Amino acid sequence: MSLGAGTEATMVxxxxxxxxxxxxxxxxxxxxxxxxxxxxxxxxxxxLFVIGFFVLVxxxxxxxxxxxxxxxxxHLDQVNPLTGLASFQSNADHPFGVKARxxxxxxxxxxxxxxxxxxVGIAASALTMVVxxxxxxxxxxxxxxxxxxxxxxxxxxxxxxxLLMAIGIVPIALQRFGNPDSSGFIEEGRESTIRxxxxxxxxxxxxxxxxxxxxxxxxxxxxxxxFVQAARSLGMPTKRVVMRELLPNLTGPMIVNLTIxxxxxxxxxxxxxxxGVGLKDPTYSWxxxxxxxxxxxxxxxxxxxxxxxxxxxxxxxxxxxxxxxSDAFNPQTRR
Amino acid sequence: xxxxTVVALATAGTLSLAACGGSGSSGTxxxxxxxxxxxxxGDAYEKVPASAxxxxxxKGPAPEIAGAKKGGTLTxxxxxxxESTDPSTQYYQDTAAIMKLTTRTLTAxxxxxxxxxLVPDMATDLGQKSKDGLQWKFTLKPNLKYDDGTPxxxxxxAYSIKRSFATEELPGGPTFQIDYFKDxxxxxxxxxxxxxxxxxxxxxxxxxxxxxxxxxxxTLSYFASFTMFGAIPKAKDTKTNxxxxxxxxxxxxxxxxxxxxxxxxxxxxxxxxxxxxxRHQYPDTIQFNFGKDAATTAKAIMADNGIDQTSLxxxxxxxxxxxxxxxxxxxxxxxxxxxxxxxxxxxxxxxKIPLEVRKAVxxxxxxxxxxxxxxxxxxxxxxxxxIGAPQVPGFTKFNLPEFPGKGQGDPAKAKAMLQAAGKLNFxxxxxxxxxxxxxxxxxxxxxxxxxxxxxxxxxxxxxxxxRRKKVRDPKAPVNLxxxxxxxxxxxxxxxxxxxxxxxxxTLPNNSGAGNIRDKALDKEMADIANLPVAExxxxxxxxxxxxxxxxxxxxxxxxxxxxxxxxSKVHNVVIDPNQxxxxxxxxxxx
Numbered sequence: 032m033s034l035g036a037g038t039e040a041t042m043v044x045x046x047x048x049x050x051x052x053x054x055x056x057x058x059x060x061x062x063x064x065x066x067x068x069x070x071x072x073x074x075x076x077x078x079l080f081v082i083g084f085f086v087l088v089x090x091x092x093x094x095x096x097x098x099x100x101x102x103x104x105x106h107l108d109q110v111n112p113l114t115g116l117a118s119f120q121s122n123a124d125h126p127f128g129v130k131a132r133x134x135x136x137x138x139x140x141x142x143x144x145x146x147x148x149x150x151v152g153i154a155a156s157a158l159t160m161v162v163x164x165x166x167x168x169x170x171x172x173x174x175x176x177x178x179x180x181x182x183x184x185x186x187x188x189x190x191x192x193x194l195l196m197a198i199g200i201v202p203i204a205l206q207r208f209g210n211p212d213s214s215g216f217i218e219e220g221r222e223s224t225i226r227x228x229x230x231x232x233x234x235x236x237x238x239x240x241x242x243x244x245x246x247x248x249x250x251x252x253x254x255x256x257x258f259v260q261a262a263r264s265l266g267m268p269t270k271r272v273v274m275r276e277l278l279p280n281l282t283g284p285m286i287v288n289l290t291i292x293x294x295x296x297x298x299x300x301x302x303x304x305x306x307g308v309g310l311k312d313p314t315y316s317w318x319x320x321x322x323x324x325x326x327x328x329x330x331x332x333x334x335x336x337x338x339x340x341x342x343x344x345x346x347x348x349x350x351x352x353x354x355x356x357s358d359a360f361n362p363q364t365r366r
Numbered sequence: 367x368x369x370x371t372v373v374a375l376a377t378a379g380t381l382s383l384a385a386c387g388g389s390g391s392s393g394t395x396x397x398x399x400x401x402x403x404x405x406x407x408g409d410a411y412e413k414v415p416a417s418a419x420x421x422x423x424x425k426g427p428a429p430e431i432a433g434a435k436k437g438g439t440l441t442x443x444x445x446x447x448x449e450s451t452d453p454s455t456q457y458y459q460d461t462a463a464i465m466k467l468t469t470r471t472l473t474a475x476x477x478x479x480x481x482x483x484l485v486p487d488m489a490t491d492l493g494q495k496s497k498d499g500l501q502w503k504f505t506l507k508p509n510l511k512y513d514d515g516t517p518x519x520x521x522x523x524a525y526s527i528k529r530s531f532a533t534e535e536l537p538g539g540p541t542f543q544i545d546y547f548k549d550x551x552x553x554x555x556x557x558x559x560x561x562x563x564x565x566x567x568x569x570x571x572x573x574x575x576x577x578x579x580x581x582x583x584x585t586l587s588y589f590a591s592f593t594m595f596g597a598i599p600k601a602k603d604t605k606t607n608x609x610x611x612x613x614x615x616x617x618x619x620x621x622x623x624x625x626x627x628x629x630x631x632x633x634x635x636x637x638x639x640x641x642x643x644x645r646h647q648y649p650d651t652i653q654f655n656f657g658k659d660a661a662t663t664a665k666a667i668m669a670d671n672g673i674d675q676t677s678l679x680x681x682x683x684x685x686x687x688x689x690x691x692x693x694x695x696x697x698x699x700x701x702x703x704x705x706x707x708x709x710x711x712x713x714x715x716x717x718k719i720p721l722e723v724r725k726a727v728x729x730x731x732x733x734x735x736x737x738x739x740x741x742x743x744x745x746x747x748x749x750x751x752x753i754g755a756p757q758v759p760g761f762t763k764f765n766l767p768e769f770p771g772k773g774q775g776d777p778a779k780a781k782a783m784l785q786a787a788g789k790l791n792f793x794x795x796x797x798x799x800x801x802x803x804x805x806x807x808x809x810x811x812x813x814x815x816x817x818x819x820x821x822x823x824x825x826x827x828x829x830x831x832x833r834r835k836k837v838r839d840p841k842a843p844v845n846l847x848x849x850x851x852x853x854x855x856x857x858x859x860x861x862x863x864x865x866x867x868x869x870x871x872t873l874p875n876n877s878g879a880g881n882i883r884d885k886a887l888d889k890e891m892a893d894i895a896n897l898p899v900a901e902x903x904x905x906x907x908x909x910x911x912x913x914x915x916x917x918x919x920x921x922x923x924x925x926x927x928x929x930x931x932x933x934s935k936v937h938n939v940v941i942d943p944n945q946x947x948x949x950x951x952x953x954x955x956x
Contacts, residue, residue, distance in 0.1 A: 105814055107739075114689060329686055
């Protein structure tokens with residue numbers, strides 16, 4: 032048996048599978064086994080459908096709004112000027128109702144609101160993984176000064192209060208990168224793009240240390256294992272050891288982490304936007320819609336319910352799916 | 367006068383920082399920030415007769431209110447925490463209303479039906495003016511006492527006035543005394559400049575307070591109703607801590623006060639009802655709770671159970687109870703004109719925007735849409751049309767065709783006007799708060815309408831705090847919505863408290879409205895202010911019209927209203943149109 036990718040984990044998994052079952056399996060990669068397990072997990076499949084639905088909404092937002100025949104303009108005539116509320120919760124013209132006072136369509140904001148949630152969630156977690164895994168690998172494998180420095184940075188970043196920093200960094204970044212003219216004017220689109228990027232950066236900045244720490248731990252235990260020792264004693268270059276021996280064995284924790292991070296980031300984005308430091312007009316986001324709808328929850332509940340349910344459902348689906356993935360990749364799992 | 371530190375613009379969910387006041391030259395005036403207001407008393411609002419302004423002959427006691435019962439506890443809940451409760455610095459609607467319960471002043475407003483008239487309070491009349499108008503004498507009524515039974519002396523009143531000059535130790539109060547009183551700019555209060563001040567003198571034997579002026583101050587009688595014209599015993603003055611425990615002269619005294627959270631008032635047995643024409647003493651205890659969530663308070667009061675039956679709030683009508691307030695619970699709302707007039711960010715810099723363009727802006731201005739987008743309801747405003755408020759004695763409400771004070775604006779007409787002037791795509795720039803939902807909504811409405819009318823709109827989003835600074839920045843590179851941009855609340859019901867602080871050419875840039883630089887207008891305003899009070903109203907009306915037509919410095923949007931909601935066992939809640947808040951001493955429970 033050659034010491035190929037992920038062999039170690041396969042051997043463990045095979046040993047586990049073999050013990051109770053009579054029919055021994057042919058050699059399969061851990062990923063194949065995991066996928067097979069996932070396919071049999073009903074919850075995971077259901078979650079996939081939910082996630083797929085929201086991804087479709089995000090991708091097809093322009094199509095959906097044109098089918099529904101709604102736009103992003105003010106419709107002051109749709110609301111009663113006395114109470115500021117529409118007389119309907121939902122009708123054919125505005126399936127998810129309209130905002131109080133300005134009469135802006137909520138279906139439009141919901142459909143487009145799916146985009147930042149998913150983009151932020153996926154982009155930020157992918158970036159977090161890249162940075163976190165790289166730093167973790169470096170620290171764990173190289174050790175010595177590199178480990179000390181990285182660990183120090185990790186500890187330092189983890190000691191910073193996330194919410195406070197997030198609230199502080201956004202306006203500073205806007206000033207620095209917004210290129211305001213002499214009157215402080217920043218074009219609307221530009222401002223929201225900056226907010227978007229800053230939000231992703233802030234999320235990555237404060238989350239990669241957790242990932243790095245975890246990966247470092249894994250690497251520390253892996254690098255003393257026989258197959259790594261063997262590869263080294265055979266004179267394999269460090270780069271190759273890391274890429275061919277260590278990384279494949281980290282696939283499990285990485286995927287599990289990714290599936291945990293995505294829902295966490297979506298929830299955080301909604302939370303920050305709710306607090307007013309996240310995304311802003313003209314970028315719609317569910318967090319914003321929720322924060323605006325809260326005031327009218329008594330008299331116009333649909334405003335808050337739709338984005339709240341959407342974000343909860345998406346986060347729940349992603350989390351459950353993450354659990355399923357984690358279970359599937361964990362050789363110790365028995366269901 | 368400033369609005370309650372932050373009057374909850376209930377519906378908007380935004381709190382509007384209110385404001386008013388300020389003197390002609392010192393530039394201490396403030397502006398109200400999001401524009402709040404209240405419901406009219408029907409016709410009475412627009413037809414307050416000139417004679418209702420002052421009644422120097424009124425004697426105490428205040429006429430009994432029909433059916434009023436004594437006893438019980440009245441509870442006020444408010445989201446707003448009062449600024450300093452030091453009598454020398456009181457400048458907010460809420461503190462003024464609260465302190466009317468504890469602190470008597472030389473003159474005071476009293477409610478007569480829906481009108482608010484100025485009557486003598488501690489003084490025997492509204493002040494005796496010398497021939498040249500530069501010396502005023504107020505005589506104290508005999509046998510006035512503090513809550514501990516010691517007599518109130520003329521020198522105590524003089525001391526209280528002198529304290530108000532100590533703007534360094536006690537900042538934030540009105541500054542008219544510094545502008546108008548003799549050597550007012552040199553005297554720095556009793557702690558820095560000593561007790562002797564030529565502007566204010568007292569004769570304890572005769573009970574006379576003499577005020578010497580640097581220039582004529584025809585409306586001093588009104589100014590004398592501020593709590594700085596109360597009495598402070600020098601021996602008990604604890605300087606900056608005096609706001610925590612102040613000597614009472616009114617029908618109630620402080621039992622306990624925790625700054626920022628609660629104030630308990632109980633009956634002052636040494637108060638002499640017979641000498642006080644402006645106050646009653648009905649409830650046994652009056653409890654104030656501050657920092658209470660406005661929506662929760664409003665819902666509880668409308669639910670009307672237990673202690674909430676005898677509770678009320680001056681936070682306005684919260685959006686959470688708007689439906690009830692308009693319908694079934696209509697009787698639990700008091701609403702009436704306030705001293706504020708709104709123009710919702712329409713101040714135009716006359717030096718940067720040409721006259722034809724200003725007229726086009728006025729034609730396009732989306733008044734109704736702004737009200738709707740800001741969440742202002744009939745409890746907050748009634749249609750406007752003038753810079754001055756209609757309840758100012760002698761003022762005649764009018765509507766110029768180009769300033770209807772209501773309606774949706776006419777972008778097509780504005781565009782034609784712009785085209786005719788060859789100014790199509792003229793750039794209008796202004797700041798708006800991008801961290802406030804109501805302000806963002808209002809901005810969307812403005813951008814949509816003004817763009818439709820052929821303007822190029824540059825709306826600069828900044829935080830609320832930053833905007834407050836930027837609109838006063840004399841060098842701000844924008845041309846719309848600067849200075850006193852949201853509206854003005856007068857300090858007393860006469861034009862000298864409205865026009866000079868807004869349009870005087872000596873004001874620093876962006877401290878008034880429109881930055882009008884016209885010496886002739888200055889003189890005209892000074893001349894009217896020097897007329898006897900009774901003759902001023904009509905002249906101010908004419909001037910109001912002239913300013914609007916000749917300069918078009920702003921677009922009047924609405925007259926503000928003050929609103930209160932109260933439990934079913936609270937009675938006689940009436941909004942004082944000169945204060946924009948209820949007259950607390952006339953409220954009874956039972």
